[in-house]
Amino acid sequence: MQNKVTISEVGQHVGESVTFGGWLTRRRSSGKIQFLQLRDGTGFIQGVLVKEEVSEEAWENAGKLTQESSLYVTGVVREDPRSKSGYELSVTGIEIIQITQDYPITPKEHGVDFLMDHRHLWLRAPRQRAIMRIRAQIISAIQEFFDRNGFTLVDPPILTPSSAEGTTELFHIKYFDEDAYLTQSGQLYMEAAAMALGKVYSFGPTFRAEKSKTRRHLIEFWMIEPEMAFVDHEENLRVQEQFVSHVVGKVLENCRPELETLERDISALERVKPPFPRITYDEAIKMLGELGMELPWGEDFGAPHETALAEKFDRPLFITHYPTGIKAFYMKPDPSRPEVVLCADMIAPEGYGEIIGGSQRIDDPGLMEERFKEHELSPEAYQWYLDLRRYGTVPHSGFGLGLERTVSWICGLEHVRETIAFPRMLYRLYP
Numbered sequence: 001m002q003n004k005v006t007i008s009e010v011g012q013h014v015g016e017s018v019t020f021g022g023w024l025t026r027r028r029s030s031g032k033i034q035f036l037q038l039r040d041g042t043g044f045i046q047g048v049l050v051k052e053e054v055s056e057e058a059w060e061n062a063g064k065l066t067q068e069s070s071l072y073v074t075g076v077v078r079e080d081p082r083s084k085s086g087y088e089l090s091v092t093g094i095e096i097i098q099i100t101q102d103y104p105i106t107p108k109e110h111g112v113d114f115l116m117d118h119r120h121l122w123l124r125a126p127r128q129r130a131i132m133r134i135r136a137q138i139i140s141a142i143q144e145f146f147d148r149n150g151f152t153l154v155d156p157p158i159l160t161p162s163s164a165e166g167t168t169e170l171f172h173i174k175y176f177d178e179d180a181y182l183t184q185s186g187q188l189y190m191e192a193a194a195m196a197l198g199k200v201y202s203f204g205p206t207f208r209a210e211k212s213k214t215r216r217h218l219i220e221f222w223m224i225e226p227e228m229a230f231v232d233h234e235e236n237l238r239v240q241e242q243f244v245s246h247v248v249g250k251v252l253e254n255c256r257p258e259l260e261t262l263e264r265d266i267s268a269l270e271r272v273k274p275p276f277p278r279i280t281y282d283e284a285i286k287m288l289g290e291l292g293m294e295l296p297w298g299e300d301f302g303a304p305h306e307t308a309l310a311e312k313f314d315r316p317l318f319i320t321h322y323p324t325g326i327k328a329f330y331m332k333p334d335p336s337r338p339e340v341v342l343c344a345d346m347i348a349p350e351g352y353g354e355i356i357g358g359s360q361r362i363d364d365p366g367l368m369e370e371r372f373k374e375h376e377l378s379p380e381a382y383q384w385y386l387d388l389r390r391y392g393t394v395p396h397s398g399f400g401l402g403l404e405r406t407v408s409w410i411c412g413l414e415h416v417r418e419t420i421a422f423p424r425m426l427y428r429l430y431p
Helices: 008-015 056-064 112-118 126-148 187-197 233-254 255-263 266-270 281-290 304-309 365-374 381-388 403-412
Strands: 017-029 033-039 042-051 070-079 089-100 172-177 177-183 199-207 220-229 278-280 316-320 335-339 345-350 355-359 395-401
Touching: 008 017, 008 042, 008 070, 008 089, 017 089, 033 056, 033 187, 042 056, 089 316, 126 199, 126 255, 177 381, 187 199, 187 255, 187 381, 187 395, 233 255, 233 266, 233 316, 233 345, 233 355, 233 395, 233 403, 255 266, 278 281, 281 304, 281 316, 281 345, 304 316, 304 345, 304 355, 304 381, 345 403, 355 403, 365 381, 395 403
Parallel strands: 042 089, 278 316
Antiparallel strands: 017 033, 017 070, 033 042, 070 089, 172 177, 199 220, 220 395, 316 345, 345 355, 355 395
């Protein structure tokens, strides 16, 4: 096959004959002309066959094609301003690889359970492809940001002897003769790495055994967790807003066709530029009261509270200085007000909830030992973590960003299940 290309490359071959492998998404005929909607994973293009201009074999082969049949197609690339891609293919030859029979996902409406049972095929749909493309761009932008800003990628273990946050929502497994758990966070290990490398980040799967069925939760999801030595709470917030605005900017720059496929409101993303607004937990409680959503001081926010607060702003919102009692044991108390900690949650606009949680970490070994006792954490299991405060302790901060929630927000999706190729949810382990 000469001049074999992908659909994404056809613009470089206008007026030339090219060949590519692909699948048929739809075919229609109007007498002596057949229109083939084709895809190859890199893009979509319409192929046109005129009966008088092709061989009888090519014409007949085109007529045999069904939805998701695979083929090699040859034709001349033409510019076509009416096409979304800007190009069209004047088909001259078709080599059938397989004629698909009874493809289960048809253009008609299907229920969510049916589509999730056929997730391995649903991924082929233009909308799902667009989401996966944007997810890949987000991952690329994340790595680019940290690589350009002096961070080192470090991989924490997936099997751990204890919980990062002292919760019981862990997947328990046997590690030979010991108990172990699937990780719910790499943060504690990133703190150790930061003491060796200064600025680090991890990027990997995490697991939460939460029996939750909300549109914001998955059982298995990916976390990006940076940790930075000699960085305080304020600098941590600046890094976060620069990071998120960089990621959104790269999606806007490189994924316009995919955002159009999803009918995403581009203007909402274009406003994501620092500085981001900040309010304290106390201010948030007051604002909620004014909205008729009274909440006692010391209670954590739920999804309705986060949404109501986010609606007052046109870009991501920082809520800072939460009560010590509702945050993780490792967060540093505010020296001027120890009942709150030097932390922040970043709430995405448009009702997508928390996408980042971060804080300055406790660096005092005595205070950390007190926290172990308060939270009934095993001194033996966490001895190595206390060592970080005993041997060369320094001020340090970090945060965690949930990839799937971020994809959901940037894509404007109703449910997080579409943000990963094969989601794991409360009642779904297949396919």
